[in-house]
Amino acid sequence: MLNSVMILEKIILQPPMAKIYSRLGFRKRTTSLTSSRQEETDRYIEEAADIIDLQGSFIMLSILKNDGRETVMTGGMSFASTKLAVFLGSCPGAVLMGATAGRAIMEAIADKTRQDNFTAAVVYDATASEMTDAALDWITDYINLQLRRQNRRLLPRRFSAGYADLALENQKKIYDKLELGEIGVSITPDFLLIPEKSVTAISGIMQA
Secondary structure (H helix, E strand, C coil): CCCCEECHHHHHHCCCCHHHHHCCCCCCCCCHHHHHHHHHHHHHHHHHHHHCCCEEEEEEEEEECCCCCEEEEEHHHHEEEEHHHHHCCCCCEEEEEECCCHHHHHHHHHHHHHHHCCHHHHHHHHHHHHHHHHCCCCCHHHHHHHHHHHCEEEEEEEECCCCCCCCCCHHHHHHHHCCCCHHEEEECCCCCCEECCEEEEEHHHHHH
C-alpha cells in the first residue's frame, strides 16, 4: 500500500454539463429552455470553468482492523463508525481523497451576488459543486488505473465525514492526513472546509 500523500496540483476537466443542468433544476424532457436562456447558462458555465482551479490529494492506507465498530488504518488513522465499518467490509485497504475548486470561484460567486446577478451566481455555484465532485471521480479513476496492476479496484461508492454515524469531527483527521493545506484548503473549528467547494471522501480497496 502507498502510505504517502499524492498531491494533484492541476486536475483538468470539462464541465459535466448534464449534471450541472440537473443541479440547476432542469430536467430532460420536462423542462423547456429558450435558446437565449441556454446560451446564457452555457456562457456562465464556461466562465465558471475558466475560474475554477481543481486540485486534490489522496493517500492509500492498509486496514489493520475492522471489528464492525471501529476501523483502524496504517498511519494512526482510526474511525469509530459502524456504518463505515460495514461499508468497508472485508476490504484490506482504503483510500482517503480530497478535492477543491479553489478560492477564486468563491470570490467570483460573491462578486456576482453583490452585483445582483443572481443567475450567474447560481450557475457558478452549481458548476463549482459538480466540477469538484467530478474531480473526485477523476481521482478515483486515476487510483483504479494503479490498482488494476494488483488486480484490485476501489469500491464504486464513497463515504464522507458527517454522513450516517461518521461524525463530522473526523474531517480534521482526513484534512490533516491529506495535507489539504498544501492546496489552499483550510478547516474551521466546526470542521468545515474552506473554500466551500472542497470535499473529502473515503473509499475501500477490494479485489477486482
